[in-house]
Amino acid sequence: MKILCFTQFYIPDIGGMQISNSLIVEGLKKKKVEIELHLFGNSRKIIVNENLTINNHKFIPLSFFGHLRTLLLVISSIKKVKPDLILFLDESITRSLGMTPLKLNFNCKIFSINSGSTLTRRNLHFKGKLNAFFIKRGYEYIDKLFLSESTKNDLLKNHSYLESKINVLGRPISNNFYLKEEKFLNWKSNEKIPVLMSVGGLWKHKGFDLIIKSLALMKKKYGCEKCEYIIIGDGPEKKFLSDLIKKHKLLKVKILGYKPNSDLPSYISQSDIFVIPSINEGETFGRSCVEAMACSKPILSSYLSNLSNLVKEGENGFVVKPNIKNFYFAIERFLNISRSRYIKMSKSSYKIAIKYKQENIVNQLIKQFPK
Numbered sequence: 001m002k003i004l005c006f007t008q009f010y011i012p013d014i015g016g017m018q019i020s021n022s023l024i025v026e027g028l029k030k031k032k033v034e035i036e037l038h039l040f041g042n043s044r045k046i047i048v049n050e051n052l053t054i055n056n057h058k059f060i061p062l063s064f065f066g067h068l069r070t071l072l073l074v075i076s077s078i079k080k081v082k083p084d085l086i087l088f089l090d091e092s093i094t095r096s097l098g099m100t101p102l103k104l105n106f107n108c109k110i111f112s113i114n115s116g117s118t119l120t121r122r123n124l125h126f127k128g129k130l131n132a133f134f135i136k137r138g139y140e141y142i143d144k145l146f147l148s149e150s151t152k153n154d155l156l157k158n159h160s161y162l163e164s165k166i167n168v169l170g171r172p173i174s175n176n177f178y179l180k181e182e183k184f185l186n187w188k189s190n191e192k193i194p195v196l197m198s199v200g201g202l203w204k205h206k207g208f209d210l211i212i213k214s215l216a217l218m219k220k221k222y223g224c225e226k227c228e229y230i231i232i233g234d235g236p237e238k239k240f241l242s243d244l245i246k247k248h249k250l251l252k253v254k255i256l257g258y259k260p261n262s263d264l265p266s267y268i269s270q271s272d273i274f275v276i277p278s279i280n281e282g283e284t285f286g287r288s289c290v291e292a293m294a295c296s297k298p299i300l301s302s303y304l305s306n307l308s309n310l311v312k313e314g315e316n317g318f319v320v321k322p323n324i325k326n327f328y329f330a331i332e333r334f335l336n337i338s339r340s341r342y343i344k345m346s347k348s349s350y351k352i353a354i355k356y357k358q359e360n361i362v363n364q365l366i367k368q369f370p371k
Helices: 016-030 065-079 091-097 126-139 149-156 208-222 238-247 261-268 287-294 322-337 338-354 358-366
Strands: 001-007 034-040 052-057 085-088 109-113 143-147 167-168 195-199 229-234 252-255 273-276 299-302 316-319
Touching: 001 065, 001 287, 016 149, 016 229, 016 287, 034 065, 034 322, 034 338, 065 091, 085 091, 085 149, 085 299, 091 109, 109 208, 143 149, 149 167, 195 261, 195 287, 208 229, 208 238, 229 261, 238 273, 261 338, 287 299, 287 338, 316 322, 338 358
Parallel strands: 001 034, 001 085, 034 052, 085 109, 109 143, 143 167, 195 229, 195 273, 229 252, 273 299, 299 316
Antiparallel strands: none
């Protein structure tokens, strides 16, 4: 199997899509699939080995001319390589394909793995409408479109004609996150102060301030801090959150800053419950949620449709509408659960996360390859 792959999101850049795309390519490489990878942007180096060739192109497919250059590059690469399969790892490549004025015949299947879809957005402005127009044209060339469950549902609300092309595929999680069952942390709330943890960019919509304020209420009620709260991440809200922590004199709430994805298993494994307090949908998959579940952690989450297939109320976590009082009561519920229930929730998280393990996602993708 010879695959020609295109993307602008790839390691060493930081982000969920970069991590997912590199895990997909790495997983295919382990299966001895021959891949030629084309990257767009300035930050990468050309890497060559026996199973993977990476070609770096310094322009990115964002402007009109960038899209046209991408289209010409895709066409010329296909003619040169003659692949068995073309794989797009982000939607901008599909948008470039939609700009062709002539009907093209690539003589092979085209798959696209998308984090989200422009067609699920409101696209009220001219640029958004134009992007949606080219995406719709580009989708005509796509044989199989791989999306998360939530993105699929959102897309089919107004674009049911795409149903035959869509396949549900989660984003892969590194094998490093999956702890063996005997390493599940047993809940012993009477022996230590429990540790809550969140991972993500420090943006307002992430809702980390709601947890800080909930813990401040708890301190006021009990006269002491009942748990630790660790936030891993960086971003524009860091000063605001730091000032909020100082204001409420919360000595057990800490912002650790950015940590590489490869270091996260060791941090998450030391926590007792993982918290996702986002105040809007934002994400299409929920990578940090699955990574925590792979570490056998129960989840305390805002009610988000994109996490509804991951976090089950009472089964592997608690789900609430995001506000200070709801999180306060949810944390209090967690502090009072039994050891046996905690272990049951931990195992449930791990069981759900297993299907997103890198090798499982890659095998699921390979099953869809043309024979």
